[in-house]
Amino acid sequence: xxxxxxxxxxxxxxxxxxxxxxxxxxxxxxxxxxxxxxxxxxxxxxxxxxxxxxxxxxxxxxxxxxxxxxxxxxxxxxxxxxxxxxxxxxxxxxxxxxxxxxxxxxxxxxxxxxxxxxxxxxxxxxxxxxxxxxxxxxxxxxxxxxxxxxxxxxxx
Numbered sequence: 001x002x003x004x005x006x007x008x009x010x011x012x013x014x015x016x017x018x019x020x021x022x023x024x025x026x027x028x029x030x031x032x033x034x035x036x037x038x039x040x041x042x043x044x045x046x047x048x049x050x051x052x053x054x055x056x057x058x059x060x061x062x063x064x065x066x067x068x069x070x071x072x073x074x075x076x077x078x079x080x081x082x083x084x085x086x087x088x089x090x091x092x093x094x095x096x097x098x099x100x101x102x103x104x105x106x107x108x109x110x111x112x113x114x115x116x117x118x119x120x121x122x123x124x125x126x127x128x129x130x131x132x133x134x135x136x137x138x139x140x141x142x143x144x145x146x147x148x149x150x151x152x153x154x155x156x
Contacts, residue, residue: 028054029054029058032054032055032058032060033058033059033060035055035060036060036061036110036111036114037060037061037062037063037107037110038051038052038055038056038060038061038062038063039062039063039103039106039107040052040062040063040064040065040070041063041065041082041098041103042065042067042068042070043065043067043088043091043095043096043097043098044067044068044069044091044092044094044095044096045067045068045069045070046068046069047069048069048070048072048073049064049069049070049073052064052070052073053073056073056076056077056078056079059078060078061078061080061110061113062076062078062079062080063079063080063081063082063103063106063107063110064079064080064081064082065081065082065085065096065098066081066082066083066085066096066156067085067094067095067096067156068094068095068096070156071156072134072137074156080106080109080110081156082098082099082102082103082106083102084098084099084102085097085098085099086099
């Protein structure tokens with residue numbers, strides 16, 4: 001809906017937000033490279049978060065909730081995990097609600113690095129996610145799941 005983003009930004013008093021509209025996937029890398037941070041406090045991801053992987057690959061400091069589909073990316077260079085994941089009542093046990101204070105602390109960490117003339121460490125850790133490693137991880141997780149009690153409180 002045209003104008004919706006601008007209205008929300010104005011209402012919240014947020015500066016430095018640019019709505020680039022619809023952009024073809026093949027043209028997103030330059031957009032990501034202009035970002036200061038990627039923030040993904042998602043409750044759940046059905047698979048590995050494609051946009052988060054693209055941010056990581058472009059060297060953007062990326063803040064991820066430590067749950068579901070983000071678990072594969074938490075150890076990539078430049079990722080700041082949000083470990084404080086509270087259960088979402090009535091949803092799958094793997095879903096998590098990120099803690100706002102932890103989000104703010106992660107954003108401040110990225111800002112402090114930028115202010116001091118450095119960035120969070122970035123690299124090509126995302127490229128270590130080969131099909132073979134992914135399949136091995138899936139089989140390992142399935143095997144572990146089959147042998148783990150459902151009372152385990154740690155998601156990732």
